[in-house]
Amino acid sequence: MKLRGKVFKYGDNVDTDVIIPARYLNNPKPEALAQHCMEDIDKNFVKEVKKGDIIVAGKNFGSGSSREHAPLAIKAAGISCVIAESFARIFYRNAINIGLPILISKEASQNIENGAIVEIDLSTGLIIDLNANKEYKAEPYPEFLQEIIEAGGLIEKIKREVS
Amino acid sequence: MTIVEKILALHSNKSSLRPGELVNAKVDLILGNDVTAPVAIKEFRKIGISKVFDKDKVALVPDHFTPNKDIQSAENSLMMRNFAKEMEITNYFEVGRVGIEHCLLPEKGLVAPGEIIIGADSHTCTYGALNAFATGVGSTDIAAAMATGYLWFRVPETIKIIYTGKLREWVSGKDLILYTIGQIGVDGALYKSIEFMGDTIKNLSIDSRMTMANMAIEAGAKCGLFDYDEKTEEYLKNRVTRNYVPVTSDSDAVYEKILKFDVSNLEPQVAFPHLPENTRAVQEAKNIKIDQAVIGSCTNGRMEDLRIAAKLLKGHKVHPDVRCIIFPGTQEIYKNALKEGLIEIFIDAGAAVSTPTCGPCLGGHMGVLAKGERAVSTTNRNFVGRMGHPESEVYLVNPAVATASAIVGYIVHPEEVLK
Numbered sequence: 001m002k003l004r005g006k007v008f009k010y011g012d013n014v015d016t017d018v019i020i021p022a023r024y025l026n027n028p029k030p031e032a033l034a035q036h037c038m039e040d041i042d043k044n045f046v047k048e049v050k051k052g053d054i055i056v057a058g059k060n061f062g063s064g065s066s067r068e069h070a071p072l073a074i075k076a077a078g079i080s081c082v083i084a085e086s087f088a089r090i091f092y093r094n095a096i097n098i099g100l101p102i103l104i105s106k107e108a109s110q111n112i113e114n115g116a117i118v119e120i121d122l123s124t125g126l127i128i129d130l131n132a133n134k135e136y137k138a139e140p141y142p143e144f145l146q147e148i149i150e151a152g153g154l155i156e157k158i159k160r161e162v163s
Numbered sequence: 164m165t166i167v168e169k170i171l172a173l174h175s176n177k178s179s180l181r182p183g184e185l186v187n188a189k190v191d192l193i194l195g196n197d198v199t200a201p202v203a204i205k206e207f208r209k210i211g212i213s214k215v216f217d218k219d220k221v222a223l224v225p226d227h228f229t230p231n232k233d234i235q236s237a238e239n240s241l242m243m244r245n246f247a248k249e250m251e252i253t254n255y256f257e258v259g260r261v262g263i264e265h266c267l268l269p270e271k272g273l274v275a276p277g278e279i280i281i282g283a284d285s286h287t288c289t290y291g292a293l294n295a296f297a298t299g300v301g302s303t304d305i306a307a308a309m310a311t312g313y314l315w316f317r318v319p320e321t322i323k324i325i326y327t328g329k330l331r332e333w334v335s336g337k338d339l340i341l342y343t344i345g346q347i348g349v350d351g352a353l354y355k356s357i358e359f360m361g362d363t364i365k366n367l368s369i370d371s372r373m374t375m376a377n378m379a380i381e382a383g384a385k386c387g388l389f390d391y392d393e394k395t396e397e398y399l400k401n402r403v404t405r406n407y408v409p410v411t412s413d414s415d416a417v418y419e420k421i422l423k424f425d426v427s428n429l430e431p432q433v434a435f436p437h438l439p440e441n442t443r444a445v446q447e448a449k450n451i452k453i454d455q456a457v458i459g460s461c462t463n464g465r466m467e468d469l470r471i472a473a474k475l476l477k478g479h480k481v482h483p484d485v486r487c488i489i490f491p492g493t494q495e496i497y498k499n500a501l502k503e504g505l506i507e508i509f510i511d512a513g514a515a516v517s518t519p520t521c522g523p524c525l526g527g528h529m530g531v532l533a534k535g536e537r538a539v540s541t542t543n544r545n546f547v548g549r550m551g552h553p554e555s556e557v558y559l560v561n562p563a564v565a566t567a568s569a570i571v572g573y574i575v576h577p578e579e580v581l582k
């Protein structure tokens with residue numbers, strides 16, 4: 001699958017409390033969550049984000065609480081993929097389980113700039129920065145996780161197994 | 164093998180496992196709360212089966228926005244309550260019987276050594292204190308596990324941390340873990356298992372061990388594990404009646420790293436905003452005036468913590484400019500505190516005592532901060548906006564420092580109050 005969008009760039013340790021503050025967790029509908037996504041660190045995110053856009057961040061993205069509301073909010077806001085140097089482990093699982101594409105690439109995370117237009121080929125992990133004309137390769141997923149992704153998330157996979 | 168490798172192997176019918184392998188393991192208990200269970204229930208419905216895999220192995224705990232703070236949170240609780248009834252879930256705890264999940268489940272005997280416990284809550288790692296492999300996962304994960312009784316795990320690398328030396332007065336498990344996070348960083352143990360070992364740990368109470376295991380996630384860890392010993396046995400007596408098998412690391416277990424900390428001179432720690440790794444000795448926190456002091460949560464809402472708070476508050480008053488809010492972790496803890504006379508001390512000192520709830524810990528209700536306000540707190544996170552307004556601040560400390568600061572109005576060493 002090919003993705004293309006504008007980059008919103010953030011630093012290290014973007015935690016789930018800023019991705020979606022707890023004060024909004026009382027309404028778990030993805031569209032409601034999306035309206036407050038990132039607002040504590042970036043007031044303009046919700047105003048500016050367009051379907052297909054991409055988040056590029058540093059280390060330990062999604063640290064903190066286990067709230068699945070965080071990847072749900074990002075996905076519902078229109079983000080097509082998150083690229084980071086590393087992800088917090090529960091966020092990583094959640095993103096895979098709900099079908100939000102995430103890629104690990106230290107080089108892409110360090111070099112791609114805010115506002116850049118980036119193209120991603122999810123099947124190969126190729127990331128192309130169209131502004132800087134540079135290519136990066138993300139780490140491939142282990143086979144086991146590839147199966148979850150291909151099924152369209154963990155629930156779809158289990159549905160096939162139990163039926 | 165290390166503790167986590169052994170527990171995962173036993174639960175996935177493997178004779179041995181190595182870090183990096185992915186396994187499908189059988190789980191012994193699945194936890195959800197009023198924030199994460201509603202999302203899980205929706206996912207569970209999509210699978211199209213009518214019953215959870217085992218009604219005794221699911222625990223549903225409405226503790227975050229309860230007693231419900233608004234209509235929306237009441238709807239979420241209602242959805243969870245109805246699901247619990249429909250599925251005949253044994254371990255559903257209604258308001259009045261509920262406690263903060265990570266204080267409640269061990270107390271109710273739902274956690275035993277060698278078991279695998281997953282929870283849609285990041286601080287599920289608390290149960291590592293009882294020699295169980297316990298880890299936080301997402302809502303979809305628990306939906307899948309409620310259906311099948313299994314979940315996928317990546318076998319983590321293990322870091323062993325050895326603590327030596329006798330702790331000074333007013334220094335507790337909270338300071339050991341804050342100091343450790345300060346040393347290794349908030350991603351210092353990302354995806355990894357930590358084994359907390361050494362003579363300091365052997366002398367540490369179960370309450371303090373739970374505080375440490377609770378914050379393993381604040382270093383990015385998947386779990387924080389302790390050995391089983393007489394203290395664990397004593398704690399589990401009269402709580403857990405089923406058979407369990409404690410697990411220890413083999414003498415030839417392979418560790419990614421072994422760290423050694425001599426903690427005999429460790430001072431009470433303060434984690435400055437906005438990361439738990441911003442730790443300094445309390446003496447370095449100068450002239451930090453506070454508006455609120457929060458004592459409680461799944462990190463420090465147990466008897467040991469309340470006893471320390473009472474020891475300092477006895478005969479003292481909370482500073483006129485400070486709101487001191489005390490949250491016992493469970494109804495049992497609340498009742499014991501009442502019996503020991505601690506609650507009376509708190510009220511005489513001018514502190515607010517709350518029914519068990521997550522409340523202010525996540526900026527939910529019962530003590531949310533205004534713009535520019537500052538709190539000392541015995542909780543586990545001081546992220547931007549964690550306890551309220553994005554421009555408020557949270558300083559993480561142990562219960563002694565929180566209480567002493569509540570009395571003085573500034574962050575202080577407890578010695579300043581009780582010499």
Ligand code: SF4
Pocket residue numbers: 227263264265284286460461462520521524525542543
């Ligand atoms: S007390 Fe705080 S950290 Fe613990 S479970 Fe509740 S919200 Fe989470």
